[in-house]
Amino acid sequence: MSQDSTTRIAVGIRAWIATAPPGARLPSNRALVAEHSASPVTVQKAMRTLIDAGLVESRPGIGTFVRAVRATRPADYGWQAGALGAPPARLSALSSTQRSVAPDAIGLHSGYPASDLLPERAVRAAISRAARSSAAITRSPVTGMPELQEWFAHELAASAPSGVTPPAARDVLVISGSQSGLSSIFRAVVGPGQPLLIESPTYWGAMLAAEQAGVILVPVPSGPDGPDPDEVDRALERTGARAFYAQPTFANPMGGQWTAEVADAVLEVVRRRGAFLVEDDWAHDLAIDADPRPIAAHDDDGHVIYLRSLTKSVSPALRVASVIARGPARERILTDRAAESMYVSGLLQAAALDVVTQPAWRTHLKSLRPQLRARRDLLRDSVREHAPTAHIETTPKGGLNLWARLPDGTDAALVVREAEARGLIIAAGDEWFPAEPSGPYVRLNYSSDDPGRFPEAARILGDVLDAVAG
Known part of the structure; x- marks a missing residue:
């Protein structure tokens, strides 16, 4: 699909938003794919333009909703620049692990386990x-x-x-x-x-x-x-x-x-x-x-x-x-x-x-270990098969994440952006280094929702790495 297709879909959704009340829930990405005969990537890009424009808001795990549009003039916060001064470097933005994502995206960026892994x-x-x-x-x-x-x-x-x-x-x-x-x-x-x-x-x-x-x-x-x-x-x-x-x-x-x-x-x-x-x-x-x-x-x-x-x-x-x-x-x-x-x-x-x-706590921990192992191994094996240039240097003995080294010279931030455009949310490794990173890395959370989509996530990552390298 071309950029014209993305624009056409965005215009169509804007027309729907214009007649919808604030708080109305938008059709799912799957429904929009069917309605416009478009690819999931194209729908994702169209939805991202609407989110960036402030017309809709994504609530992870729930859906995407029409935002309330204020008719009053925009507030002027310019005075705060002088009062606050320059921010510390790391306060300029939230961590990539904290950002919200579209409901249909594959989220491997979070630092928390999925709810089905909790008691x-x-x-x-x-x-x-x-x-x-x-x-x-x-x-x-x-x-x-x-x-x-x-x-x-x-x-x-x-x-x-x-x-x-x-x-x-x-x-x-x-x-x-x-x-x-x-x-x-x-x-x-x-x-x-x-x-x-x-x-x-x-x-x-x-x-x-x-x-x-x-x-x-x-x-x-x-x-x-x-x-x-x-x-x-x-x-x-x-x-x-x-x-x-x-x-x-x-x-x-x-x-x-x-x-x-x-x-x-x-x-x-x-x-x-x-x-x-x-x-x-x-x-x-x-x-x-x-x-x-x-x-x-x-x-x-x-x-x-x-x-x-x-x-x-x-x-x-x-x-x-x-x-x-x-x-x-x-x-x-x-x-x-x-x-x-x-x-x-x-x-x-x-x-x-x-x-x-409670006695159930120890039972839960015993059952958690094989669940984490299965998810870790599934994501690791999927990455090795479909994104072999994302080298997993060591299989973690515990925790929630895989740490993947990308080929030298790879722009990890660009990989993250391109993956998000295709519906995969991952975290660039730069923010885990207290000084200059020793190489390009991404972090992948294997305790996230829906491990059945791990192979799909790995294929997206592999496609992105191939495209960036090309």
Whole structure:
């Protein structure tokens, strides 16, 4: 189909919108394909022009709807440019993982698992019970519900070897998602203008939190087995940094896991240097081919500040996580959290505690592992068959994502745009690097909706790569 066909379809939909009330739902993309005898790509392009024009809005998982058109003059916000000044670099746009997509698109960009991989029945029942409890009308302690503190402490203590004093419930701070915990740690423990070692590549949200806190990022190369401990040591000595942010278990985006030898060596380095390891155990419950091995379980002198979140494994609606820290570091983080949010909703804490203490929780985790493995392998094999130039450097041992290296010289941003025009939404790898990327990458989420479309997604990616290369 030509550009004229895209324009013709867009004009036809505009005419329909002109007679439809605000909020009316548009026909599905499949219906428009049939009505206009057009390809899905052409309909997608036509729909994108209407979204860009502000005539319709897409609500993922629901449909596309007519926007309410305001007849009043556009607001003038020009004065804010002088008041706000230049934005920090990473605040200029949302992460590609956060953008909304058309309902018929194949979304492999998100950082969250599909709802069918979550304990939905348990979550709904727990929220209902929590709503009938005193948690619905009382204030939670600033450090969190004592029972939930105890659960987080017990979970980490279960991995502690003999001879290591495990954390106590008093060492636990319940927080509203690990992102808020990162912000507090970077402000309270590192401080503005101070250096922070960080793996490269790494979680984009950690870099955002660090930059908002005014922290100076110091990249340390990392691979599927973790960073070189000697490089960590040299970086600490060279920069004078007193903290190293890392994801030793199923790192985002690569899915790798530090070897036991690397973990022991890095822990010894931070001990010798008098530094902190900020261990982000975001994927603790998302194991596939290996069990999690928290480094914090081997630390009893306060060098490891440990984050554990339930958002990805229980429900995105229950933003409950914890920070486990000891000594003055805990007090500084607690003071920062109290100033920012005062306390976490007791209703959410009660619901989260209910879910993870039910027998069904362990059953769910056992069933989750083979489901993630099947989806991971299906997407990996589909990419290898239909998009062989998107090289998957390692099969992740856990987590939610494949990390694919594109051919040298490929414009990853262009690949993402062209894929979206064909109905596939993926994320360019640039935003996972704290400095210049080491090469062109894309991240593909294998825990997304409708794995039956993974082969179709891989074919689109392969076609795009062929077209870009040509």
